[in-house]
Amino acid sequence: MLKKSKRKLVLLIVLILSVNALAACSNNQSSSENVLRIGVVGPESGGSAQLGQGQRRAIELAISEINENKLAGEWTLEAFFEDDEGNPTKSSSATNKLIQESKTHVVIAAINSSATLADMVVTERAGIPQITPGSTGASITEQGNEWIFRTAANDAFQADALIKYAKEELGLTKLATFTSADDYGQSGAKLLKNAIEKYGLELVDAPTYNNGDKDFKPQLISIKEKGAQAIFLWGLYTEAALISNQVQQLGIDVQLFGASGMASAKLIELGGDAAQGLILTQTFLPDADIPKVKEFVEKYKEKYNESPIPHGAQAYDTVYIIADAVRKANSSNPKDLRDALRKTEGLELVTGNPAFNEQGDDIGKRLLITEIRGNEFKLIKAVENN
Template identity: 40%
Template sequence: MDEDRATRRIRKDETSMMTRKTPFLIAALLGLWAAPAAAQQTIKIGLVAPMTGAFAAAGQSHATGAEMRVKEINAAGGKYKIELLVEDDASNCNQSTNATVKLITQDKVQAVLGAVNSPCALAMVPITQRYKVPQFTSGVGTAITQQGSEWVFRIAVAATGQTKVLSEFAVKTLKHEKVAILYSDDEYGASMANGFKAGLAALNLQPAAMEIFPRNDQDFTGQLTSVKRSGATALYAVGAYTASALIAKQAKQLGMNLQLLGDTGNASPKYIELGGDAVEGAVLVEPFTPADPDAKNQEFVQRYKSQFGREPDGWVAEVYDTVGMIHEAVTKADKADPKVIRDHVAAFTEGSPYKGMLGNWAFDKAGDASFPLYKVQIKNGAKTILAR
């Protein structure tokens, strides 16, 4: 009997132990059977821009616009996060091409943003075409999207589009028929100058004067003297915003009372800062302006200012939207692949656009984007909207 009781006690103890262990065993088995959580994957985007040198303000706008959107996307979670890799080309086209090769072959980026300067963006086109990686540039030089590459997209309104709008506004709205053109001797300057000349021709007008200057020149006295002799009442100065600001100052020193005109390159806050009183009254075109009171626009302005301490410009908005396009492409296809990004962006049309801060994005067969431009005037050191 004692043996029977001992046997029953052992069995009872074993049953009790099994009962206590069961939840742990089940939990362990569930842990083994449960599907592992999907690992977050990375989209690598390279940016080639002048972070130093005379064009650094433009490079900073590109970098901060991209950084702002990357932070928002990564904070939202999801399967795909973004890693932004920035290369400083200092507006040197050799550095632009070297940086592009590095980003593609070593860093394995799926998309490249840049370059900012048209000559450098043009130099990058054969590289992105060879490696089949989409390139997104704000360079407005006409030749950039005329190289037969299906891998390049212009995320700014092209030279012909900008100058058509600006020349028509100068003549029809501002009532200036004697407009002089002063432009830099590079792809950007030539494209914009020829575009503006064509815009005047469409209105049966010719430039009052058409003067060229070396890209890095700082003395424009000779060209401005020719402009003064021409009897021009308005001046379209195209080049770096640094050069345009200097031209405005030197024109004022020469006693010239001209209506200054500028494209998106002069819409940088740096143009106002460097030009001071000399750029007061200048009329510019730009794709985005902090002066727009629209609630969505102002919310974007405040978010940007809270992070970077200044107002955003058109370059910020263009790059911000572009990062969004790239992320959308990868997320929809569930594949971080250069061709996936290229095909997705190329499919944006007026009937099926990408909706971003700049409105509805669409690209033509050459890769050129199109969207409306604001016409703004500098008054008391700030921008005021004249029309859109």
């Protein structure tokens, strides 16, 4: 009799444990179903590491705020990061890893335009929405890819704004372009040329350079001999700083211009006196007198003890756009997310009021023409999207 009682007790304990285990599994499954997994690809090492590191910090800040305040409704956001070193091959491999191994529902990638172009092949094939907060190459949104979105100001907008400013505000007529030989630089070169022709100016020289080059003097001497009044750079901050220094060393009297790809504190640090007065476009200034900007900068400084960079601000906004999309779609299904992203509206964010056109470009982006003065980028003019 005693043995039977013991057996019944053991069976009862097993039954209770089994019920609890099933309940735990059910709860875990329910929790898992309400987690949106975001893959993030960017250069956290290599020549544009500051951009990738700034992107990561801003994304982590946004996710912590959104989850804490339940701004994605019943959904919790989780990020998975991969370093692509700015290399297209590594970037596409990282994107594939995030989709296949981390099972991400949406991808934020990448910063370098050539890397984004490589990633797009992977995300389109997998049917996963991809948002790039840093890549500005015009060709990214010109390929009819229904899965790509961009929260950076595209290069066509930037090139037009810079050339128009050079003509109307500075009265310059003879211009040179000096661009990196990669996808980003050559896209910029083409758009600058188109804008120069549009505004009836003269393009006197258009040399290129390779990323990693150290000596730019032969191209600069050619530009000087052809009588250029300004040089429009299209590349990243490392080469832009070196070029600025060599322009100064050669005594070339020109106005230097650049695009958002080089908008980093590193440009000011590496360029020194030679970078002073360089005019460039970007979408964010940490000292802007805008409530959303002030709030973001204060929180970012409190967490990281440094000011955010434009790429970080755009990445921060990107996470909020994704949170809004999953809240409205109430689904992690990639197609539902893509459709919700297309309908983005009514958000007041750090870099503007996002809205995507048919190509996936954010047409609510605020573009700023700025100048390096001292250790800061100072606002010259704000330009509305055409």
